[in-house]
Amino acid sequence: MIGVVVATSGGDGPKAQGAAPQDRPGPVLLVPGYGGSVQSLETLAARLRTAGKVVTVVPMPDDAHGDLSAQARVLDTAVHAALDSSGAPSVDVVGYSAGGVVTRLWARSLGGASLARRIVTLDSPHHGTQIAALGSMLSDDICPTACQQLAPDSPVLATLNSGDETPAGPTFVSIWSTNDRVVVPPDSARLSGALNLTVQSICADENPGHTDIPTNPVVDNMVVAELAAGPPAPLTAADCARLR
Numbered sequence: 326m327i328g329v330v331v332a333t334s335g336g337d338g339p340k341a342q343g344a345a346p347q348d349r350p351g352p353v354l355l356v357p358g359y360g361g362s363v364q365s366l367e368t369l370a371a372r373l374r375t376a377g378k379v380v381t382v383v384p385m386p387d388d389a390h391g392d393l394s395a396q397a398r399v400l401d402t403a404v405h406a407a408l409d410s411s412g413a414p415s416v417d418v419v420g421y422s423a424g425g426v427v428t429r430l431w432a433r434s435l436g437g438a439s440l441a442r443r444i445v446t447l448d449s450p451h452h453g454t455q456i457a458a459l460g461s462m463l464s465d466d467i468c469p470t471a472c473q474q475l476a477p478d479s480p481v482l483a484t485l486n487s488g489d490e491t492p493a494g495p496t497f498v499s500i501w502s503t504n505d506r507v508v509v510p511p512d513s514a515r516l517s518g519a520l521n522l523t524v525q526s527i528c529a530d531e532n533p534g535h536t537d538i539p540t541n542p543v544v545d546n547m548v549v550a551e552l553a554a555g556p557p558a559p560l561t562a563a564d565c566a567r568l569r
Contacts, residue, residue: 342518344494345415345442348554352379352407356400358422359471361389366421368540369548376549381407389423390469393481397430397437404431404440415442415495417552421539422508423475425449425499429485438494445498445551448505448538451516452486453477455509477513491518498551500524500544507535520557522547528565543568 345351353373355366363382370380383403385396404416418441420428425446431437432444450457457475460468474481491497497519504525505511515521524531524544533541546568550558560568 342491342493342496344439347442347496347556349414349442350378350552350554351413351416351442352381352411353417353419353552354400354403354407355380355382356396356418356420356424356428357382357385357389358420358424359389359475361385361387365536366539369419369421369545372545372549373552376552378552379407379411385427390471392470393423393427393474394430394434396427396471397435400427400431401435401437404437408440415440417441417443417445419445419447419548419552420449421447422449422535423471425514426451426475426482426485429490430481432495433485433492438492441495443498443552443557444495445500445548446514446516447544447548448501448508448511448514448535449499450475450508450513451482451490451499452513453479453482454507454513456507489518490516496520496557498522498557500538500547500551502531502533502535502538502544504532505535505538520551520559522560527560527562527568529562 363384366382370382373380407416418428453476457472461473461476499514499516499519500522501514502524503511528543531543538544
């Protein structure tokens with residue numbers, strides 16, 4: 326089997342992956358973040374559909390406030406439905422915010438790594454956020470299960486990040502904004518073994534906040550580029566003009 330070398334921007338070193346055919350993009354599933362708003366992903370979904378993608382926004386129960394592993398099982402059901410209806414060999418999954426953590430849980434624990442061609446995460450707190458750490462000191466009403474699991478020292482994240490952060494199978498891309506004030510620090514989005522891209526490394530004057538990420542035109546066009554056939558695209562500042 327021929328792997329695909331994925332470059333990284335954070336000194337993690339290249340990683341050979343790509344069990345799914347990298348030249349055959351599949352249907353795209355979008356996974357919402359904490360709060361579960363599918364509307365927050367409709368701008369990105371529309372942009373991907375314009376690019377010819379078949380897109381499903383996956384709704385999560387309980388406003389995505391519940392157990393992240395339970396959310397991963399909902400994603401798994403949606404993935405199998407997409408594969409059954411399309412006949413494609415694999416899917417591409419884009420997880421926004423906590424949805425990126427849900428996607429990684431699915432890939433690692435539910436066999437998703439054998440079903441995904443590409444996993445793209447957007448402003449995802451892969452190593453937790455201090456906002457959740459503060460919230461977890463308060464009541465469960467203020468910081469329910471998913472919030473508690475997004476604290477940097479949570480057992481869920483400790484298990485998820487033990488060993489290989491990007492298991493073999495799909496190729497991984499993590500995109501985030503250095504202006505994020507919800508994922509603190511923003512660099513929590515960095516994944517070892519992934520192509521790591523900050524929005525500002527592409528367009529230095531773009532400064533979307535956390536809630537702006539899925540509707541930012543540059544970010545949406547970055548996602549389109551990263552879901553194209555072939556390996557992930559190592560975008561640079563030279564690509565800014567065409568991504569605007």
